[in-house]
Amino acid sequence: xxxxxxxxxxxxxxxxxxxxxxNPPANLVTAELIGGWPIEGxxxxxxxxxxxxxxxxxxxxxxxxxxxxxxxxxASAGLTGVTYHWxxxxxxxxxxxxxxxxxxxxxxxxxxxxxxxxxxxxxDLGVCRDICVPAHLTVTGDLSSARSGTAAIxxxxxxxxxxxxGAGYGAARCATEPxxxxxxxxxxxxxxxxxxxxxxAVIETGxxxxxxxxxxxxxxxxxxxxxxxxxxPTAQPFALxxxxxxxTIFDGAGxxxxxxxxxx
Numbered sequence: 001x002x003x004x005x006x007x008x009x010x011x012x013x014x015x016x017x018x019x020x021x022x023n024p025p026a027n028l029v030t031a032e033l034i035g036g037w038p039i040e041g042x043x044x045x046x047x048x049x050x051x052x053x054x055x056x057x058x059x060x061x062x063x064x065x066x067x068x069x070x071x072x073x074x075a076s077a078g079l080t081g082v083t084y085h086w087x088x089x090x091x092x093x094x095x096x097x098x099x100x101x102x103x104x105x106x107x108x109x110x111x112x113x114x115x116x117x118x119x120x121x122x123x124d125l126g127v128c129r130d131i132c133v134p135a136h137l138t139v140t141g142d143l144s145s146a147r148s149g150t151a152a153i154x155x156x157x158x159x160x161x162x163x164x165x166g167a168g169y170g171a172a173r174c175a176t177e178p179x180x181x182x183x184x185x186x187x188x189x190x191x192x193x194x195x196x197x198x199x200x201a202v203i204e205t206g207x208x209x210x211x212x213x214x215x216x217x218x219x220x221x222x223x224x225x226x227x228x229x230x231x232x233p234t235a236q237p238f239a240l241x242x243x244x245x246x247x248t249i250f251d252g253a254g255x256x257x258x259x260x261x262x263x264x
Contacts, residue, residue: 025052029127033119033141034107034149042080042113046153047123047139049106055129056101059089061202061248063099064214067126067134076121080114087159088256098214100202101128107149107156118142161248164257168192169224172247172262178237182210182230185240187262189224189247196252201226206244209233224249 029051036044051057058066073079086108089100112119123137170190176183187203199219203212203226213229232238247259 025055028052028055028133029057029125029135029137031123031137031139033139034152036109036150036153039111042111043116044109044111044153045141046110046149046156047106047108048149048152049102049108049125051104051106051127052129053104055127056092056103057106057125057127059100059102060084060086061100061204061212062126063092063202064097066099066101066128066132067124068208069123069125071121071123073119073121076119077117078115079112079119082113083111085109085111085157085160087156088161091250107152109153109156161256161258164189164247164249164259167251167255167257169249169257169259172245172259174240174242174245174262174264176240179229181235182232183237183240185226185228185230185245187226187228187245187247189226189249189259191219191222191224193222195219195222195224198252199224200250200252202248202250203228204246204248205230206241206246207232210238219252 029049031047031049034046034048036046038044049057058068060068062068071082073082087102087106089102092099092101119139119141121139123139124134125137126132126134169192172187172189175186185203187201189201191199197220200217201215201224203215205212209232211231213231215226215228218225230240242263243261245260245262247262249257249259251257
């Protein structure tokens with residue numbers, strides 16, 4: 001039987017006002033693991049987060065502010081790996097700061113690999129409305145439970161970003177130059193005609209320890225041009241694995257597309 005997941009610790013990060021901080025909802029975030037179906041080498045399931053009305057949580061790359069979610073499944077029995085299938089987030093702009101969020105509910109499909117006998121995990125994430133607080137959660141589950149979440153998981157999988165190549169984007173080309181504390185990455189992606197000037201891309205390096213500065217974007221003329229500074233924990237120039245660079249393109253018209261890797 002799937003065990004409900006609830007916040008164990010909630011601490012203020014930033015406060016809109018003292019009054020707002022005094023009365024966060026009792027059930028600020030609750031969650032459960034939902035079962036799916038067998039896949040090669042494992043089982044497809046999902047983590048369902050339900051937020052209090054008006055609250056939101058963050059995508060794997062939260063943007064210019066926010067808390068990236070973190071998962072620790074090491075206490076699970078028989079689990080050899082997990083793959084997350086993130087539904088497309090919603091851009092959220094406030095006071096010139098852009099973040100990427102999910103409102104109200106998130107169903108995060110997860111491919112659990114191995115002969116999984118039981119699941120046990122801790123989850124750390126941020127939830128925000130007028131205030132932002134971190135939530136530390138514990139979840140347990142048994143994959144032999146009834147698989148009642150098939151329809152919801154399939155819907156969440158369909159909400160993943162579309163393949164950029166199928167939408168008319170070409171292969172990305174990247175150039176790098178060392179900076180005082182890391183690298184500057186310049187990326188060009190051939191884009192379909194009529195791309196909105198509001199289009200932009202989120203850039204991930206494949207290494208969550210590398211800080212990615214806000215991306216400077218110029219779109220139009222059949223291209224999406226981006227410049228971003230990358231800073232590793234050493235704050236020194238480093239070798240970038242271009243094959244691991246990941247672009248999530250928001251086309252300015254509601255479409256979200258993903259493109260993996262770039263060449264020099």
